[in-house]
Amino acid sequence: MKVKEIVLGPHVLGSGLEKALEITPYEVILEIKDSKIKGRGGAGFPTGLKWQFAANEPEPTKFIICNADEGEPGTFKDRILLTDHPYKVLEGMAIAGYAIGAKQGFIYLRGEYNYLRQHIQNHIDSMKEKGFLGKKILGKDFSFDVEIRMGAGAYVCGEEFALIESMNGYRGEPHNKPPFPTQQGYLRKPTIVNNVETFCKVNFIISKGAEWIREYGTELSTGTKLFSVSGDVKHPGLYEFELGITVNQLLKEVGAEDAKAVQVGGASGINVARKDFNKTISYETLPPGGSIIVFGPNRDMLHALKNFMDFFVEESCGQCTPCREGNYRLLEGIEMLEKGECSVRYLKELITLSEVMKDSSKCGLGQSSPNCFLSIIENFRDEILYR
């Protein structure tokens, strides 16, 4: 298993878009569906299906949103893509616009990435000059423009509906689904929200074909994936690997073979201990997310867990009961564990609480925030209870 340079590799500007405009929007969507790629933001929803839902809506005004509210602790892949490859993102957005019939796209940029705003705007302007954005793109009867909208620092605004609410000018809070954004999104119009990396990938699928991308990855997790690798490793940084890579293989590549545990998918992902290092990183086993945080042999896992829960207590929007109050109770429990004040019986209560949070929270934040608690407590039960 080698490092694959696809998303990060060379790309002739406009090659994807040119090819897309030669076929019908419907064929573009078919190609994306055929590639079987799943959203690169973390939830892993099939991209082609999402586009098809939006395309099928009878409402004529539709929107494309690029979710650049990269907030998962440990991820920086989108920042690098927007810094070094912004034209790939913009071209992918234009292809998506063509596919679903949207004339307007937005990049929802994380508040902390404000410094990138001008840089991206320069690329939008230059792509307009070159005829890849704006009116009558490449001389065809297709117009598409991109605007940048700034986030204000809330992690939950990476959730698609909270992001849309924020763009609509309201408090960034998730909605009940259905209706989905593909039905009623920005300004209550059909909207697709995709991750920065997903849009980058789209260029390659269109220019090189779905079949080509399917050669990488596994049956259910096709293609390559970017990983922001950090923590106790010799070579931290951005990597592109085929999906289906095992944790062991990944650790070898990044120089962390002595790791005690790996957090796959950031704070909301799953903690993997040595015994599971032969598992593959793919949607069917360990969902990839974007972040790989490596813990060396001397790390205190309770401390790591506390750090994660601190984050969720701070970043829950506070709307639904399980997430607002549940995360706080988990953090409180961790503090009790630190002081040796948490009985085994109460720990069981907290595990039940975690299960209920996963089962009944309103959005992905509360449904995934207990993952780190459950997996770290399971993996390092003795270390935590007998400190």
Add this chain to the structure above:
Amino acid sequence: MTDMVKVTIDGKPFEVKKGITILEAAKIAGIRIPTLCHHPDLDVAGICRICVVEVEGMRTLQAACAYPITFPMDIKTNTSRVRKARRVNLDLMLAEHYGDCYTCVRNGKCELQSLSSEYGVDRYRYPSVIKPKYAIDYSSFSIVRDQNKCIHCKRCIRTCIDLQQVSALETANKGHDVEIQAALNKPIAEVVCINCGQCINRCPTGALRVKDAGDFIWDDIENPDKYVVIQTAPSPRAAIGEEFGYPAGTTVTKKLNAALKRMGFNAVLDTNFTADLTIIEEGHELLERLHKAVVEGDKSIKVPMFTSCSPGWVKYIEHYYPEYLGHLSSCKSPQQMFGALLKTYYAQKMGIDPEKMVVVALMPCSAKKFECNRPEMTDSGFKDVDYGLTTREMAVMIKESGIHLKDMPDEDFDSPIGHGSGAGMIFGATGGVMEAAIRTVYELVTGRKVPFDGLNVTPVRGMEGIKEASLLIENTVEAFRWLEGVTLKVAVAHGTANAKKLMEKLKKGELEYHFIEVMACPGGCLGGGGQPIPTTPEIREARARAIYAEDMGTEIRTSHENELVAQLYKDFLIKPLGHKSHKLLHTHYTPRGKYFIPDDK
């Protein structure tokens, strides 16, 4: 049929209309799903996660209140997975809620309490709050906010922002620090709150309540130097029975009279008396305005005229449409007219020192507390009305005095000014003031009764948000020839969201009316912020039926036929809009605006 969907709920098959929620479908199927943040008057939030159910094929539980059924589903509402989630979420709310049930105004009527009982909660599963975190906000004359009891269901927010469109409350912070704040974290008395109290009626716990006047009133009743008079409005009389086990829509006026006398009130009088007086004054004011505007061509006269009985509406327009204050009738509300007359005319007639008189007003309304504390409401030379008391507070006073309302005999109001007509009675329902005014004004102008069967002006009745009606005026009497052939156009709105719609249309010049009635609360006074909890559209309709039934049962159905009012003019006021009327019965308003000067001037 294509718009029907097959669902299975708890193993039983049903066919339901496409698009209804799981909660609604379960209700049709006779299956109860517990709810907390859900309220029939409010937009769906789906945030308490109490109503979660299992849906076959879905990874997580779904909120029944928020999930629309658009395809066949297999739903399970009672599995161990569902019960566990509901119980844990309930336990989480109990852990953030501070306060003991027995020291809470909502004891016995708290939805959190009844759910806890339903789910067999017998301990705090998670560490509970030991010390209160927030200071209680006592700043308002009307509303007390105790955030320590808040469980963040956001019913108050949805009431204030969506239902009433006042937007005095907002959500602040995030995560565990999330708070419900009055705008900009000010005390509630300093924001655009109109004191309508609709948030209180929809709060599931005791986090919102009215400022209680009961103990002050008891002190005055027991003070032999004080003469305590109570006036009762029609809406509390049509609703207080709900606090004593009567079904909604039972009027208990005469039993209440008996109870109030036994409690020690020196006189029990009917606010309908001044409702009738309001109609006389406001009716004449309308005719005067129309004459000045139409015949004299006086451009400074504002038409349409708005009613001014609802103190919530008055404060709303002071905040949001101060440029329209000239349209508000200068008439005080019946409560305040009564107060001003009690401490002058009545005191004189009865030989009581007005300084020793205490006027209590039993109202359906939390905003009446603010109204009686307005500095301009002292035209009698004293505070015209000393206490505004809500239906709920009165129910507690009756209970604590050991009186069983159901056992009370029927007794009449006291004299000499305490009786009203059926027209005064219907002030309690939306459209009532308009109907009462039409009954009188039409007769004044034409010399004939209104051309509606049984005097029931049905176009202005009912629970539609905005109602319109027009009435052709023909064969006028001599003095009103100038109105011959005019079509009188009126509109009625209830709930400030509807009022806002009307105002925005007026602003754009899209509407032409002569007279507009606005009540701040949904349904009118009968849905007021001081009425028994819970409130639902069905309960409000039942109260309205009771009010209209009482009107039908009254001998005198129009305000100008009230002989006591005629006597009042003869003895004291001389004539409508006369000098004394202006001094005692009319008022002025204060432009307030939407924004406030920041603390650091």
